[in-house]
Amino acid sequence: MIRLHKNVALSDSGYVFDPATGESYTLNPIGLEIVQMLRQNMTDDEIQGRILDRYQVDASSLERYYMDFIGSLVQFELADNE
Amino acid sequence: MNKRPVTIAVTGLNNIDSPGPGIPVIRSIRESKMFEPRVIGLAYENLEPGIYMHHLVDKTYMVPYPSQGSDALIERVLEIHRSEHFDVLIPNFDAELHAFIKSAPLLRSEGIATMLPTMAQFEERHKSNLPEFGKKYGVNIPRSVPVSNTREMEDAANKYKFPIMVKGKYYDAYIARNMHEAEAFFFKVSAKWGYPVIIQEFIEGTELNVVALGDGTGTTVGAVPMRKTYITDKGKAWGGITIEEPRLLEITRKIIRQTKWRGGMELEMIKSSDGTLYIIEINPRIPAWVYLATGAGQNQPEALLKLALGMETVPFTDYEVGKMFIRYSYDLIIGIKEFEQLTMNGAL
Numbered sequence: 562m563i564r565l566h567k568n569v570a571l572s573d574s575g576y577v578f579d580p581a582t583g584e585s586y587t588l589n590p591i592g593l594e595i596v597q598m599l600r601q602n603m604t605d606d607e608i609q610g611r612i613l614d615r616y617q618v619d620a621s622s623l624e625r626y627y628m629d630f631i632g633s634l635v636q637f638e639l640a641d642n643e
Numbered sequence: 644m645n646k647r648p649v650t651i652a653v654t655g656l657n658n659i660d661s662p663g664p665g666i667p668v669i670r671s672i673r674e675s676k677m678f679e680p681r682v683i684g685l686a687y688e689n690l691e692p693g694i695y696m697h698h699l700v701d702k703t704y705m706v707p708y709p710s711q712g713s714d715a716l717i718e719r720v721l722e723i724h725r726s727e728h729f730d731v732l733i734p735n736f737d738a739e740l741h742a743f744i745k746s747a748p749l750l751r752s753e754g755i756a757t758m759l760p761t762m763a764q765f766e767e768r769h770k771s772n773l774p775e776f777g778k779k780y781g782v783n784i785p786r787s788v789p790v791s792n793t794r795e796m797e798d799a800a801n802k803y804k805f806p807i808m809v810k811g812k813y814y815d816a817y818i819a820r821n822m823h824e825a826e827a828f829f830f831k832v833s834a835k836w837g838y839p840v841i842i843q844e845f846i847e848g849t850e851l852n853v854v855a856l857g858d859g860t861g862t863t864v865g866a867v868p869m870r871k872t873y874i875t876d877k878g879k880a881w882g883g884i885t886i887e888e889p890r891l892l893e894i895t896r897k898i899i900r901q902t903k904w905r906g907g908m909e910l911e912m913i914k915s916s917d918g919t920l921y922i923i924e925i926n927p928r929i930p931a932w933v934y935l936a937t938g939a940g941q942n943q944p945e946a947l948l949k950l951a952l953g954m955e956t957v958p959f960t961d962y963e964v965g966k967m968f969i970r971y972s973y974d975l976i977i978g979i980k981e982f983e984q985l986t987m988n989g990a991l
Contacts, residue, residue: 568887570965578965580886580887580964580965581886581887581888582849582870582886582888583869583870583872583883583884583885583886583965
């Protein structure tokens with residue numbers, strides 16, 4: 562289960578600010594959608610299911626890109642993999 | 644509300660690429676809703692830009708460097724005081740603090756208030772005393788040793804392993820990756836700041852700083868943490884952002900509580916990759932980036948002024964996270980007559 566850090570600020574434009582480090586990041590629209598779903602405490606399966614419903618992507622490609630993206634969030638200390 | 648008129652004398656008008664804190668301190672105090680300040684600048688060099696910023700500094704006097712003897716400096720300050728009658732003196736250079744702290748009772752008797760650390764506080768946090776400071780107050784400090792020759796430095800380097808930090812007594816810090824570099828930095832730093840040179844273990848990580856103010860009884864009146872976002876080749880912040888890191892504030896409050904710190908302070912810390920916080924320096928004065936704290940909601944120079952004047956000062960409880968500062972350079976155009984007046988009369 563991926564948990565986005567509570568104090569991470571996320572704007573509708575896809576701008577992410579981590580107040581603990583002062584670092585900021587930009588997300589593309591899909592990244593923003595995923596992070597917004599993480600913020601709603603949705604599980605990995607729920608998020609991937611939602612993306613599969615909305616976009617033309619096969620499940621294995623999505624999983625690969627999704628895990629890569631989640632890995633980046635953890636690496637940048639924006640989220641924890643619980 | 645009627646503003647209280649106050650005359651302050653401020654040093655550190657060298658608003659250059661490695662800026663002194665004078666101009667940010669003055670800007671902060673000029674924004675005060677409580678005070679109507681008259682600002683007397685005290686300058687060591689006739690090209691300190693603040694001298695010519697007449698919208699910030701009302702009048703500037705030249706003063707002798709502390710290296711010419713603290714008596715000469717204090718006598719000159721008292722001479723200026725007899726014409727300008729300033730209420731508070733806010734020194735902003737590490738190198739002058741010893742003289743002003745030592746003379747604080749004399750200044751007070753002449754009607755000049757200060758809000759400086761005690762001599763014991765000032766000495767205890769010296770770079771060469773930091774390891775003992777860490778043990779006494781229970782904070783992490785990288786290993787360091789004061790050295791006076793290259794042989795001693797080599798011993799320290801062998802103990803800490805390269806890279807090492809080579810630091811001047813007051814200012815300047817360089818990362819040396821081998822003995823050749825270390826020797827070059829040793830001579831550079833010792834030629835500028837004298838001995839000892841400080842050799843410090845290098846801690847890899849992110850540098851985080853806190854600007855804070857202690858009231859002298861153990862209370863932290865203000866504290867704002869910042870991460871440098873742009874660093875010049877001199878290691879100075881050209882940009883920074885306020886952050887939310889409760890551990891930095893805990894360490895700051897712990898130090899101020901235990902030392903009963905009096906006055907402004909800057910804590911320089913490194914957050915290592917495992918998250919451990921190390922204090923690498925404690926500067927006994929307001930730092931040049933203090934205006935960021937003012938912009939984030941803590942006008943610490945104003946609070947320092949209140950403390951110096953013996954006014955009741957309520958500690959700040961909050962600041963805005965994510966507030967940024969970006970420095971810029973700006974060319975002042977001045978007439979030769981101004982420069983002549985300062986050079987010939989020692990005042991402008």
